[in-house]
Amino acid sequence: MSQPIEVDVVVVGGGLAGLSAARRLDRAGVEWLLVEASDRIGGRVTTDTVDGWHLDRGFQVLNTAYPRVPALVDVDALDMRYFTPGVLVRRCGELHRLENPIREPLAAASALTSGVGTLSDRLKFAALATRCATLPPAKLLEARETTTQEFLRKAGLSHRMIEEVLRPFLSGVFADRSLDTSSHVFAMVLRSFARGRIGVPAAGMAAFPAAIAGPLPYPQLLIGARTLSVGPGMVVTEGGEIRCRAVIVATDPPSAAALLPGLPTPDMHGLTTFYFGADRAPLNEPTLVLDGDRREIIANTVVVSNAAPEYAPTGKSLIAASVVGVSAPSSASEAVIRVELSRLYGAPTDDWELLEVINIPNALPAARVPQAMLRKPVDLGDGLFVAGDHRDSPSIQGALAGGWRTAGAVLSWLGARVGAGR
Numbered sequence: 001m002s003q004p005i006e007v008d009v010v011v012v013g014g015g016l017a018g019l020s021a022a023r024r025l026d027r028a029g030v031e032w033l034l035v036e037a038s039d040r041i042g043g044r045v046t047t048d049t050v051d052g053w054h055l056d057r058g059f060q061v062l063n064t065a066y067p068r069v070p071a072l073v074d075v076d077a078l079d080m081r082y083f084t085p086g087v088l089v090r091r092c093g094e095l096h097r098l099e100n101p102i103r104e105p106l107a108a109a110s111a112l113t114s115g116v117g118t119l120s121d122r123l124k125f126a127a128l129a130t131r132c133a134t135l136p137p138a139k140l141l142e143a144r145e146t147t148t149q150e151f152l153r154k155a156g157l158s159h160r161m162i163e164e165v166l167r168p169f170l171s172g173v174f175a176d177r178s179l180d181t182s183s184h185v186f187a188m189v190l191r192s193f194a195r196g197r198i199g200v201p202a203a204g205m206a207a208f209p210a211a212i213a214g215p216l217p218y219p220q221l222l223i224g225a226r227t228l229s230v231g232p233g234m235v236v237t238e239g240g241e242i243r244c245r246a247v248i249v250a251t252d253p254p255s256a257a258a259l260l261p262g263l264p265t266p267d268m269h270g271l272t273t274f275y276f277g278a279d280r281a282p283l284n285e286p287t288l289v290l291d292g293d294r295r296e297i298i299a300n301t302v303v304v305s306n307a308a309p310e311y312a313p314t315g316k317s318l319i320a321a322s323v324v325g326v327s328a329p330s331s332a333s334e335a336v337i338r339v340e341l342s343r344l345y346g347a348p349t350d351d352w353e354l355l356e357v358i359n360i361p362n363a364l365p366a367a368r369v370p371q372a373m374l375r376k377p378v379d380l381g382d383g384l385f386v387a388g389d390h391r392d393s394p395s396i397q398g399a400l401a402g403g404w405r406t407a408g409a410v411l412s413w414l415g416a417r418v419g420a421g422r
């Protein structure tokens, strides 16, 4: 005689995808449990608070235009602190501004004849951003899929505009310098940047997954329980076996591949964040600074506390510098980063305190062509399902949308009533 079913669904992994899936399962009224290996929920979105500094585990931002964000949380309650729309580009010793043509149309128009790129580049980029911001996503995904590099060239942008602005910017977004990310992923990223605002919760990025988990019954979140194996109707954790009807594996891609042999998973890109504390901010605005001199060491840097003073103790400034890839921390790498930051800000950095170097080898899945309209299959058969940023798109939105979509597939499979408001 088979053992009794303990729960309907087990969600493995308490990152954004797992939490999003749990929210949908909970609303549909099925019995579910979420098992998370680490000591906290949030996965790749988490914050360490040390001596008055909020250090997100890898600098990242929440974009308010991600559709699933307001669907899951009250954005006002997150107490968001926003960065400036647009970026500053350091080139040949000067800082040039590139405005967001959708969010700051007047400023963008007045800067058409100055700053980075030619007038033609700025007009073409504004047209591209407007197109991505205004066309429905389905239309954007109908366009021929190619690499981001080819897409930008086809849009008529000059080599200099691509190399001095877009490559440094996108290398931080995709954790990859190659620009071979799918144009469909790029179009959705540009859409979000053009339509939304980017920022961080005053209490740190960890406040975001905490808000998603807020309405969930806490006892159903089993924290510190690593899953060792999954199979049809069964999850084996370090704490024992759970019987279930369906399993959603919502782990990071390498862990998903280990739990679900045969699952195609993408290569992963690494990111390193250097956090420095300073007595004085090297810039007086909350704006991302890019390296237009093509040295390709720092992808982007920002004075985080100019947007979110809560990230630093009173009277101090927090500077984040994002570097593509990971390497063992050393005094040589720190010295190089200090020199580069000094050049990017035009300010001395030798009295800055290095607070932490955060290496994340599996920061983001590669999203090369083809990306299956950003909806890869999630139903693996026999009640096994998979969710995460590697099934949709490599972003917060991709993880949230993926978890929601997979929970919907599970509910259909269970024959349960799917909750309203899909």
Ligand SMILES: Cc1cc2nc3c(=O)[nH]c(=O)nc-3n(C[C@H](O)[C@H](O)[C@H](O)COP(=O)(O)OP(=O)(O)OC[C@H]3O[C@@H](n4cnc5c(N)ncnc54)[C@H](O)[C@@H]3O)c2cc1C
Pocket (backbone or CB within 6 Å): 012, 013, 014, 015, 016, 017, 018, 035, 036, 037, 038, 041, 042, 043, 044, 045, 057, 058, 059, 060, 061, 062, 225, 226, 227, 228, 250, 251, 252, 253, 255, 271, 360, 362, 363, 364, 387, 388, 389, 390, 394, 395, 396, 397, 398, 399
């Ligand atoms: C440095 C950095 C910067 C980023 N910047 C941005 C940005 O600015 N904007 C943006 O949109 N996105 C950004 N991202 C990407 C975004 O954070 C991720 O796409 C998203 O958080 C992925 O969520 P997920 O739920 O798919 O996976 P994860 O967050 O990896 O969650 C998976 C969870 O599964 C757990 N787990 C793994 N194995 C097991 C097991 N065997 N048993 C139980 N649990 C297990 C893990 O502990 C983890 O909690 C960034 C990511 C990083 C790392």
